[in-house]
Amino acid sequence: MLLLLLACAGPDGWTEQERAAILSLSPVPAPAPSPTNRVADDPAAAKLGEALFFDEGLSIDGQTSCGSCHLPKLHFSDGERVATALGTGTRNTPSVESVGWGTWYFWDGRIDSAWAQAAGPLLNPLEMGATPEHVQARVRAAYADEFAKVFGGVAEEPTATLAQVGKALEAYERTLGPKPARFDRYAADLLAGTDSDVLSDQEKAGLRLFVGEASCTSCHHGPLFTDHSFHNLGLPAIPAGGIDPGRARGAGDVGVDPLNCRSGHADRAGAAAATDTAAPGAQLDTAAPGAPGGPTAQADTARSKDTAAPAPSGVSAADDPCPELRYLDASFPDWASAFKTPSLRNVAATAPYMHDGQLDSLGAVLQFYNTLPGKPLVGHRELTLEPLQLSSSELAALEAFLRTLTAEAPPAAP
Amino acid sequence: MIALLALLACGGDAPAPSGGAAPTAAEPAAEPALSVAPLPTVNKLYRITWHTTPAPPPLSTLFEIEAVVTDPAGAPVEDAQVRINARMPQHGHGMATNPEDDPGTCDAAGACTHPGGRYLTRGMKFHMPGEWTLRFDVEGPAGADHLEVPLRL
Structure with a gap:
């Protein structure tokens, strides 16, 4: 204005x-739309997500939940310098209260939706250390009725189940807005x-x-x-903290994230929920974040060509459901340690x-x-x-x- | 609310842009809140009118920009190549996105035109406040020319 x-x-x-x-x-304001999560604003999904958020049974050791590091009394942060669960990470635990307004998630933005972000710590060996199969088994044992109500059932494919869990978690987290x-x-x-x-x-x-x-x-x-x-x-x-490339790595990682907007797990407006479709191509990365690496900053040219996740052939700009991925410049020079x-x-x-x-x-x-x-x-x-x-x-x-x-x-x- | 604090054309004897009255957070400006009269390119080969969607361009949000290119007499230039970009000169970088130019109306042979002289670019994003320069490069029948418009967000 x-x-x-x-x-x-x-x-x-x-x-x-x-x-x-x-x-x-x-x-x-009210949370922004979450176009790849059909149940983002479903109260039943939020209730399910709350149960999942505090369920230690989702972790591989049965003792860690999302709520172990995202403490309500600290506005869903943990008060620690860096996150410690099954192991000790390299980054501070952020609050989850503002996930309803984001575009990129984690400190380096390596994820492009709140539901995909919520699924990440379940598999991180330093956090909950689970596998998609473990998550699926837990869900089938403890939440079959709830999943039937919210999703029509537990997905057959373990990674698709993980995506369902993430979507329910997002629905809960969207109710936590400041x-x-x-x-x-x-x-x-x-x-x-x-x-x-x-x-x-x-x-x-x-x-x-x-x-x-x-x-x-x-x-x-x-x-x-x-x-x-x-x-x-x-x-x-x-000292001894090493160099964290931050966004320089995250901007590249988001393009190949197996749960990103282009994956088969992302819901689409007007289409059935994408709960049983395997993500094409990429495999789930269970490595801890923060390792050195990432794209090398390039010369400052008029327009870079290093797009994070180019659109599939035939998808026009006007019809692309993933505009943020389409246009993101993964090699933007100022991403270094940002x-x-x-x-x-x-x-x-x-x-x-x-x-x-x-x-x-x-x-x-x-x-x-x-x-x-x-x-x-x-x-x-x-x-x-x-x-x-x-x-x-x-x-x-x-x-x-x-x-x-x-x-x-x-x-x-x- | 993002304040466009100043918006001045540097393409020569350009008229000052027009804008809406000062809105408050409780009184959002009606769209389009930002429009400009035709601005001449630096060598006066073309004249350009432009607007963004949404208008004005919000910070940290993707937006589209459409330029209407005419010759000095006001006739649409429909078969030019127009590239629209933005940079932060004091920072030495541009946007953190790779915008795409709409090809226009294309025939089976791949020849494209832009009816009405309208050129659309998607995927623009001002990811931080400060001094930006919006640049329009036109390569058309009269030759290559450009227009730069400084913006302060």
Whole structure:
């Protein structure tokens, strides 16, 4: 939208530009459509997905569930630096509350749907360590009636069953969307034109910095406080942590993911659910994420030809059900060690921070942005980043505002 | 809500683009909110009108862009090759997508035309805010020419 930028402050103390920026951050809308999951918004599927989410029987050791690392009391994060289940991973456990608005999943975006993402940890040897056959056996033993109701039955092919599990998990996770926080109440008051004391003067000062001088909304914009994109922050390397290629690898991996939008497991509008069709070509990859590698950054040309997942022959652009895959440039040079911008919804409850959990507190995060120490080992730091150079009181205000984005914790696991 | 803070043509004596009034989050602008009067290419071989769908182009979302190419007198140029792209000059990179140009109306022999001088490109995405340059390259009967339009998102 074209904005006429007015410098004068309104009766609420905000300029028109600030007011528009603040209102663009609230409220959280309904989840975006999930076109490859026919049951994404089916209440019965969500109920089934909740049971699956907390079912330790899906793991190979019978002791680990999705809920082992995605704890309701921590807004479905785990409070650990990196995920630890059957083994220890290399990345921080993100909340699942915002899956209803994403395009790419995991820190490196190697998955293109929430249901395919939900299926991934079941097979990861560092997480739940199962096989599709194990998952299918568990489902047949414990959820036959529920699957009959939601899917018409358990799929014959084990990977197709895994896809069904993922779709039910997504249906549940879509019900977990961030609930209104104190900031949303303030934004509602602002929209209504009423004076509001929902936020303190310090929190308002932090909000002013957030949408203004600190430029946080360059990446953390919209009601989910994320651009859904990937950036290299130039974080200090963790000793022995190795080099994580991030999006540079994920952008290539998503094109060959056996559960991606082009797979036979993706539902299509107007077609029967794709529950018994094997994915063409690729095999399920049970390797742990984060290994070095990934496409090499190429010269900056007008248009790259390295499309993540070209459309099958004869599928026109206008009719392609997978436009994100069709147009994704897997060799975009700035993907090197870039990671997904996380939502800031409920951020006060999801420490530690960054893709590898290396920053323990919001204060540490803000201090990082304030000075931007060090240089990235791979690629270059996002060019829009400059040291904030804020005072201690300004940093405190910014942190105070960030804490207003956190709602009450969801109920405990059933 | 994404603010297009400035939108100026650099193709010569181009008229300023027109845009809607300042909307708020509660008052979404009616589409198309972004349209421009015909802009001359740098060597004034062609004139281009363009719009996006959706309009204005949202951040981090795929959008289409259609350019209507005419000669200086306003007659449609239907048999040109038009490539539309976008870059962030200060960042040294373009989009993180590979857009595709619609081939137009093609006959059995593969010869394609663009009725009305309309050229459509799909798969555009502004994946981050900042200074972008939208570029239209036209190779038509009068020769090759281009237009650049700076955008600030």
